[in-house]
Amino acid sequence: MTRRLHAVMIAILAAAMLTVPQAAAATNAFRGVNWADARDNYVDGWVIPTGLTAGDSYDTVRTKADGILTGFQQQLGANTVRLPINPQSVNSDWWARYKGAADSALAHGMKVVFGYWEANKDGFVDDVTAWNTMWDRVTADYGGTSAVYFEPMNEPFGYSLSAWVSLCSTWLSRHSAVPRGRVLISGTGYNDNVTGVGAASALSGTLLSLHFYGFWASDTTRSAWTANLSNRLGAYSSRTVIDEAGAPMTTGLDYSAGHQDGNTFTAYFAATTDLARARQLGVVYWPGLRSGDTYSITRQSGGGLATNNASGVVQLRWGWGL
Incomplete structure (x- = not known):
């Protein structure tokens, strides 16, 4: 074989290798629900998910959570x-009791995502010092637990992309012992687009979180909603969890x-779950349980739960790949 022919064959093989589909990561191991406060999670005080009360002991929280999570x-x-979570909840005696909900989930073999909600509803961390103290405590308690994930902030709509990347980079440096694969970085705006954070090299290795709702447009076809969601994901589906x-x-x-x-909502929900299934995206439904919320897919019934819409449950499970 001549040197020229050898070089040509190497070039052909190299080109062929570049065209071989690479194994894609997926986030569909997250088949989840939000367990939310009836007042919404934007509260200036303790966050108390539906079914719990401020006076509950750790054991009571754990017992109630056992029924709800089951x-x-x-x-x-x-x-x-x-x-x-928020600083008011974690930097107080409620945290020692509220942890019963997370501990119950872990005992049930579930993943837990802790997400920070601010109280001022302006899209900014309310108090960075208190926020750091909160996360120091949460990561100290659960950083070594592989089934627990951390979302530094929910819906950071007050920040520009560069400011948000900077804040998240600082968080990652401060909590460098936490594997990046267990951190969910919210998309910009109302968690509504992950293309900016996905492209940020400072955030490489992290998961991304996206929110997507049917009241954001008035389209009534699955095709329109699919295009809407695809644009928000860009090239980052493999890292993204739709966590609302x-x-x-x-x-x-x-x-x-x-x-x-x-219908706007049926088309939206079908498109979202179809695309999630096709691209193997994780979905964390909003909300799994929240009293007074028409979106709540379950309601309390005795010591457990009942579903509110059988067809909605089937479609959600379809999106989860079940």
């Missing part, structure tokens, strides 16, 4: 719960096949 598993097939997506579940809408196009 409901999420049995009624929906969930394996992940996203729990709200939901639709009305107490108003009688039918989410089953044949009833999807023609």
Whole structure:
């Protein structure tokens, strides 16, 4: 074989290797729900998910959580719960009791996502010092637990992309012992686009979180909603968990096949779950349980849960790949 022919063959082989599909990561191991405060999680005080009360002891929180989380598993097939935190909750005696919810989830073999909600509703961390103290404590308690994930801030709409990347980079440096693969970096705005944070080299190795809702547009076709969601994901589907997506579940809408196009919310939810299934995206439904919320996919029933919309549950499970 001549040197020239050898060089040509090497070039051909190299080109062929470049065209071989690379193994893609996926986030569909997150089949989750948000367990939310009835007042919403933007509260200036303790966050107390529906079903818990401020006077509950650790054991009471754990017992109540056992019933609710078992409901999420049995009624929906969930394996992940996203729990709200804030400095008021963590930097107080409520934290020692509230941890019963996370500990119950872990005992049930579930993943836990702790996400920070601010109180001022302006899209900024309320008090950076208190926020750091909160995260120091949460990561000290759960940083060594592989099934626990950390979301530095929910919906950072007050920050520019560069300012948000800078804040997250500082968080990652401060908590460098936490593997980046267990950190969810929120998309910019209302967590509504991950292309900017996905492209930021300072955030490489992290997961990304995206929020997507049907009230953000008035389209009534799955194709329009698919294009909307695809634009928000860009090239970063393999790192992204949709950790808030939901639709009305107490108003009688039918989410089953044949009833999807023609209505904003049924088309939106079908498109979201179809794309999640196709791209193996994790989905954490908003909310799994929140009293007074028409989007709540379950309600309390005795010591456990009942579902609010059977067709909605089927469609969510479809999106989870079940």
